[in-house]
Ligand SMILES: [Fe+2]
């Protein structure tokens with residue numbers, strides 16, 4: 261494990277890059293979450309949007325990399341990228357397992373990456389959303405909004421992380437390796453929750469209006485693509501008995517109600533003009549998880 265620590269006492273932060281081989285891809289069953297296909301395919305969709313999203317987060321922060329003057333922030337950006345690369349690798353393994361089950365995870369994630377995120381290095385990735393944005397506001401402003409979307413989605417991931425670390429009953433019935441992969445990702449999202457935000461605010465000098473535009477765009481992205489992915493997996497699952505979906509949907513209601521209401525409590529402060537991610541008092545949740553999972557992580561460290 262590589263510990264990257266800031267030397268700046270104003271912004272002391274521990275962002276640790278942990279390389280772990282969970283082995284979750286070998287232990288997955290088709291309906292791996294509580295035997296409930298409705299909830300499993302929601303989780304499949306959630307895990308599927310991470311790799312391309314995280315690649316975009318890294319690109320959008322790198323656009324402003326050279327303008328970062330503060331050495332402590334440079335170090336935090338480096339560690340943020342290190343963590344997101346590791347997350348992407350674990351979720352790619354997960355996609356490969358979905359492929360083996362005939363659920364076409366990689367194909368769906370590939371389509372989503374092209375549709376959602378522009379990548380100037382890959383001309384085939386010409387996202388309609390970002391192209392439209394660039395035509396209206398120009399390239400530089402498009403990149404600032406892109407970074408603002410990243411900051412907003414990073415706030416969403418940290419908020420979801422807070423909910424699932426605080427409410428362990430939400431992932432009762434998840435296989436141990438999947439649960440730890442999910443918790444590890446959640447806890448690291450809390451560790452690096454303010455990095456993209458600080459680059460947006462302190463380096464790109466993004467204002468409140470741009471932040472809200474990114475938040476609106478990011479909220480749409482989250483609902484739209486996770487919803488599409490969920491639909492894709494439900495349709496692609498040829499072993500799914502559609503009648504059995506009814507009790508599965510009913511069973512899922514209390515979990516989703518809690519997940520949504522708890523997450524919204526953490527998400528909504530983002531609209532306050534004075535908001536900063538470090539105001540959210542959730543760092544201890546990440547520390548507690550890493551302390552309790554220390555033996556598991558040590559045993560699985562790659
Ligand atoms: Fe991540």
Ligand SMILES: [Fe+2]
Pocket residue numbers: 344414417449452
């Ligand atoms: Fe992240």
